[in-house]
Amino acid sequence: MRQRPSLTPIIGALPTTVPFVGPEAQERERGRPFRARIGANESSFGPSPRVIARMESVARDQWMYCDPDNYELKVAAAAHHGVATENVVVGEGIDGLLGLVARMYVGAGDAVVTSLGAYPTFNFHIAGVGGRLVTVPYANDKEDLDGLLSKVASEKAPLVYLSNPDNPMGSWWEAPDVVRFIEALPETTMLVLDEAYGELGPASALPPIDVARPNVIRMRTFSKAYGLAGIRCGYAVAEAEVIRDFEKIRNHYGVSRMAQIAGLEALADQDYLRSVVARVAAGRERISSIARQNDLKPLPSATNFVTVDCRRDGAFALKVMQGLLSRDVFIRKPMAPRLDRCIRVSVGLDHELDIFAEELPGALAAARGNKPKQ
Amino acid sequence: MRQRPSLTPIIGALPTTVPFVGPEAQERERGRPFRARIGANESSFGPSPRVIARMESVARDQWMYCDPDNYELKVAAAAHHGVATENVVVGEGIDGLLGLVARMYVGAGDAVVTSLGAYPTFNFHIAGVGGRLVTVPYANDKEDLDGLLSKVASEKAPLVYLSNPDNPMGSWWEAPDVVRFIEALPETTMLVLDEAYGELGPASALPPIDVARPNVIRMRTFSKAYGLAGIRCGYAVAEAEVIRDFEKIRNHYGVSRMAQIAGLEALADQDYLRSVVARVAAGRERISSIARQNDLKPLPSATNFVTVDCRRDGAFALKVMQGLLSRDVFIRKPMAPRLDRCIRVSVGLDHELDIFAEELPGALAAARGNKPKQ
Numbered sequence: 001m002r003q004r005p006s007l008t009p010i011i012g013a014l015p016t017t018v019p020f021v022g023p024e025a026q027e028r029e030r031g032r033p034f035r036a037r038i039g040a041n042e043s044s045f046g047p048s049p050r051v052i053a054r055m056e057s058v059a060r061d062q063w064m065y066c067d068p069d070n071y072e073l074k075v076a077a078a079a080h081h082g083v084a085t086e087n088v089v090v091g092e093g094i095d096g097l098l099g100l101v102a103r104m105y106v107g108a109g110d111a112v113v114t115s116l117g118a119y120p121t122f123n124f125h126i127a128g129v130g131g132r133l134v135t136v137p138y139a140n141d142k143e144d145l146d147g148l149l150s151k152v153a154s155e156k157a158p159l160v161y162l163s164n165p166d167n168p169m170g171s172w173w174e175a176p177d178v179v180r181f182i183e184a185l186p187e188t189t190m191l192v193l194d195e196a197y198g199e200l201g202p203a204s205a206l207p208p209i210d211v212a213r214p215n216v217i218r219m220r221t222f223s224k225a226y227g228l229a230g231i232r233c234g235y236a237v238a239e240a241e242v243i244r245d246f247e248k249i250r251n252h253y254g255v256s257r258m259a260q261i262a263g264l265e266a267l268a269d270q271d272y273l274r275s276v277v278a279r280v281a282a283g284r285e286r287i288s289s290i291a292r293q294n295d296l297k298p299l300p301s302a303t304n305f306v307t308v309d310c311r312r313d314g315a316f317a318l319k320v321m322q323g324l325l326s327r328d329v330f331i332r333k334p335m336a337p338r339l340d341r342c343i344r345v346s347v348g349l350d351h352e353l354d355i356f357a358e359e360l361p362g363a364l365a366a367a368r369g370n371k372p373k374q
Numbered sequence: 375m376r377q378r379p380s381l382t383p384i385i386g387a388l389p390t391t392v393p394f395v396g397p398e399a400q401e402r403e404r405g406r407p408f409r410a411r412i413g414a415n416e417s418s419f420g421p422s423p424r425v426i427a428r429m430e431s432v433a434r435d436q437w438m439y440c441d442p443d444n445y446e447l448k449v450a451a452a453a454h455h456g457v458a459t460e461n462v463v464v465g466e467g468i469d470g471l472l473g474l475v476a477r478m479y480v481g482a483g484d485a486v487v488t489s490l491g492a493y494p495t496f497n498f499h500i501a502g503v504g505g506r507l508v509t510v511p512y513a514n515d516k517e518d519l520d521g522l523l524s525k526v527a528s529e530k531a532p533l534v535y536l537s538n539p540d541n542p543m544g545s546w547w548e549a550p551d552v553v554r555f556i557e558a559l560p561e562t563t564m565l566v567l568d569e570a571y572g573e574l575g576p577a578s579a580l581p582p583i584d585v586a587r588p589n590v591i592r593m594r595t596f597s598k599a600y601g602l603a604g605i606r607c608g609y610a611v612a613e614a615e616v617i618r619d620f621e622k623i624r625n626h627y628g629v630s631r632m633a634q635i636a637g638l639e640a641l642a643d644q645d646y647l648r649s650v651v652a653r654v655a656a657g658r659e660r661i662s663s664i665a666r667q668n669d670l671k672p673l674p675s676a677t678n679f680v681t682v683d684c685r686r687d688g689a690f691a692l693k694v695m696q697g698l699l700s701r702d703v704f705i706r707k708p709m710a711p712r713l714d715r716c717i718r719v720s721v722g723l724d725h726e727l728d729i730f731a732e733e734l735p736g737a738l739a740a741a742r743g744n745k746p747k748q
Contacts, residue, residue: 004588005532005564007619008481016618020626024441037438046437055436055632059429062604062636063420064411065597067398092466092628099625103502107382121627128477128623158379190379214378223439230436230631244390245381249502251473252394253495254466256630257604258429262436 010108010130019120023330032328036352039330041167041197041305043227044348045279047262048272051228054265055258066260068252073260076267077220077235086240087211089247090263092254094196094219094234099125100250101159101217105190106131111155115143117168117336119194122161131159138339141299141307142171145181152189160185163194165201168334168344170301175207182207182216191216196234199225199273200280201302214239222259224304225276226266233259280304283347290357294364305346307334314340316367323363329356384482384504393494397704406702410726413704415541415571415679417601418722419653421636422646425602428639429632440634442626447634450641451594451609460614461585463621464637466628468570468593468608473499474624475533475591479564480505485529489517491542491710493568496535505533512713515673515681516545519555526563534559537568539575542708542718544675549581556581556590565590570608573599573647574654575676588613596633598678599650600640607633654678657721664731668738679720681708688714690741697737703730 006012023040027033037044046052070090078085091097098121106112108130114122116135126133134155136147143166152160162181165172173181178193185191195218198206209218221234233255236246266273287306288298297309310317314337321333321343333343345356380386397414401407411418420426444464452459465471472495480486482504488496490509500507508529510521517540526534536555539546547555552567559565569592572580583592595608607629610620640647661680662672671683684691688711695707695717707717719730 002588003561004615005479005562007478011478011619011622014622016621018621018626020442022439022442024445025443028445040439042439043437046434052434055433056430059433060420060426062429063417063601065396065414065416065603066606068394068396069399071398071402092625095627096625104381104385105379187377188379214376227437229439232440232628232630241378245385247390247392248385248388251466251470252392253469254606254628256606256633258632259630 011128013130014127019124026325026330034330035328036348036355037330038346038348038352038356039332039344040229041224041303041346042229043224043276043280043304044352045227045276047227048266048269050269050272051262051265055262058258058261062257064257066253066255066257070255070260073263074235076264080267081209081237083209083211083237084240087237087243088235089243089250090233090235090255091250093223093232094194094221095121096232096251096254097219097234097236098122098192099128100246101190101192102126102129102131103249104245105159110159111157112159112161113148113151113155113157114161115148117334117339118143118161119163119167122192137337138169141169141339142166142173145173145177149181149184152185157189159190159192161192161194163196164205165197165302167197167303168307168332169339169342170299170303170305170307172201172205172302174204178205179207182213185215187215189215193218195219196221196224197303200277200304205302209237211237211239214242217242222263222266225273225280227276228262228266231256231259231262233263280347283353286353287345287347287356290353290360294360299342305344307342307344309342312341317341317343319367320363323366324356324359327359327363329359385502387504388501393498400699400704408704409702410722410729411704412720412722412726412730413706413718414603415598415677415720416603417598417650417654417678418726419601419650421601422640422643424643424646425636425639429636432632432635436631438631440627440629440631444629444634447637448609450638451611454641455583455611457583457585457611458614461611461617462609463617463624464607464609464629464634465624467597467606468568468595469495470606470628471593471608471610472496472566473502474620475564475566476500476503476505477623478619479533484533485531486533486535487522487525487529487531488535489522491708491713492517492535493537493541496566496568511711512543515543515713516540516547519547519551523555523558526559531563533564533566535566535568537570538579539571539676541571541677542681542706543713543716544673544677544679544681546575546579546676548578552579553581556587559589561589563589567592569593570595570598571677574651574678579676583611585611585613588616591616596637596640599647599654601650602636602640605630605633605636607637654721657727660727661719661721661730664727664734668734673716679718681716681718683716686715691715691717693741694737697740698730698733701733701737703733
């Protein structure tokens with residue numbers, strides 16, 4: 001019998017099943033496309049027309065490698081946040097940056113604290129370095145700041161994850177609460193503060209950026225409000241030495257030239273961003289209204305989605321989601337205990353929310369009758 | 375004094391200086407652009423017009439996340455090589471895939487064998503997992519297959535790197551030699567066979583793909599012959615279980631939607647690829663001719679660059695390169711002992727090679743006079 005190369009013990013112990021199932025995979029399985037793509041918290045409004053025009057104009061230039069420094073984008077992001085260029089690192093989306101953070105701070109067996117039901121990609125990357133996830137349940141549909149602090153202390157965790165505003169519940173903490181959380185952390189614990197939805201909620205939820213503090217990494221993305229999920233580009237803002245540590249292991253040619261150019265143009269068009277934020281707010285109202293008309297309870301949201309309490313158990317909400325999927329409406333739902341009573345609906349274009357409004361009653365009826373249409 | 379989060383021992387031991395200096399950084403430092411960009415082995419001929427048109431048409435769709443399965447591109451690449459879809463994984467360029475391979479197979483302190491002066495990004499990723507690089511000098515400007523085999527055996531290396539055709543020398547082994555190398559490897563040693571330049575050399579250099587063998591990973595890219603370095607997309611072909619192992623740790627949303635679409639269209643336009651291969655061959659002849667006219671010795675090349683022996687020592691060749699850079703001609707050079715007597719010139723457009731022809735005599739004269747123009 002043939003031998004084969006051995007994986008490292010950490011990689012060898014990982015499951016081959018991964019949490020990433022895109023709508024495209026679901027469409028392939030179903031054999032037909034969705035009519036409404038309102039499940040991945042993308043921005044159906046798309047990127048700024050200026051960004052689109054710029055991307056079109058540089059398609060032919062993509063024979064050139066990207067600038068491995070991401071220099072121009074880094075300079076622009078730094079100026080946007082009022083920090084120095086040395087305080088910014090650009091990566092292949094927040095996902096890519098989270099993978100680096102895991103490798104930087106987490107050794108095999110180290111405890112890493114996050115909320116139960118929070119971002120699965122973070123968990124995936126922690127598993128990938130052999131970290132030990134310690135989870136804290138949400139409290140009142142918000143990440144439990146005191147619970148997280150308590151676990152960080154008891155587990156001596158080198159790393160803790162907090163998203164604000166939060167996915168999948170859409171909830172948020174106001175800046176003073178986040179600051180209190182940061183100040184209560186041990187100085188030796190690194191906080192990843194995932195602000196993927198930061199542009200979409202109240203400004204009062206975003207603490208001032210303090211790049212003197214060596215144990216906070218703030219993460220932003222072009223995937224949400226900027227409408228550029230497909231380009232795979234995000235950035236982290238942190239103390240300069242922390243940023244230099246990213247340089248040691250990041251894939252220096254990981255962010256595409258197209259992404260660098262698109263991101264730069266997106267940052268420059270803040271008028272468009274404001275228009276999207278207003279349209280997202282209107283869309284949240286619309287989703288909430290549809291939910292209420294169906295006797296469901298929309299939760300407050302500071303993001304581009306609304307999490308809707310279906311007012312029964314997780315099995316029921318699962319049927320509601322399945323009913324919507326079978327009616328060609330792509331949505332997702334939280335899966336953790338207590339959160340799982342909800343479905344999660346992204347703000348889409350008007351015609352997509354029309355379809356959601358049309359199909360929700362049927363999906364609910366089927367779920368209530370215990371006969372979801374498949 | 376404030377404490378700070380600790381890096382893991384492996385990351386903490388890494389240098390902050392990294393080997394990635396793009397031409398953009400050089401241009402920023404110089405304060406002016408290069409007139410000829412013929413140093414990074416990009417394809418100045420650009421991508422296929424079909425690819426450009428397709429990229430332009432989908433710019434506005436980039437609000438959607440990429441398909442985390444890279445499904446369509448994977449299917450097309452598999453068909454292109456006559457293997458099953460389960461034998462292909464797509465990544466953020468070969469660079470991204472090399473980073474994953476390092477994590478999969480190399481534990482702290484493990485020996486990894488490569489050629490002295492071969493691809494620095496591979497070395498970077500090995501350092502990033504705490505691997506111990508063991509290098510074998512080139513022999514007659516080719517990677518030394520027997521030397522590599524010998525080091526693999528003596529070091530019990532879990533991983534060995536071979537590029538064919540090779541960068542930075544442009545040399546290659548014929549398929550039977552590569553097959554002999556593969557068959558002589560221990561079954562427990564994984565071979566990364568980097569075929570980034572595979573489309574540009576003689577077909578006789580590419581062994582048949584054998585996906586039953588669990589210890590070979592073949593890597594291909596859209597960065598070279600396909601003229602899409604900026605999109606960051608490559609793929610690996612290997613035995614199905616090896617491919618499944620990549621799934622455990624890869625950044626599933628790492629390859630942009632634009633890259634997926636461009637790569638798919640590029641594979642579909644093999645006529646354009648053939649035309650590029652012919653133009654690259656003509657460009658190699660032109661560079662070789664210019665070199666000979668200047669009493670230099672061009673080496674045979676199976677790539678989109680020509681490595682030119684400057685017929686003196688490394689210090690001299692360095693001055694030649696510096697002279698060309700100061701004359702606004704971006705090239706690079708090998709740095710390892712013995713290889714360092716050479717400069718490396720990528721095939722560019724006719725007007726770029728005209729500039730190279732014009733500036734090389736001055737750069738050589740300055741180098742010979744020990745007074746390089748700076």
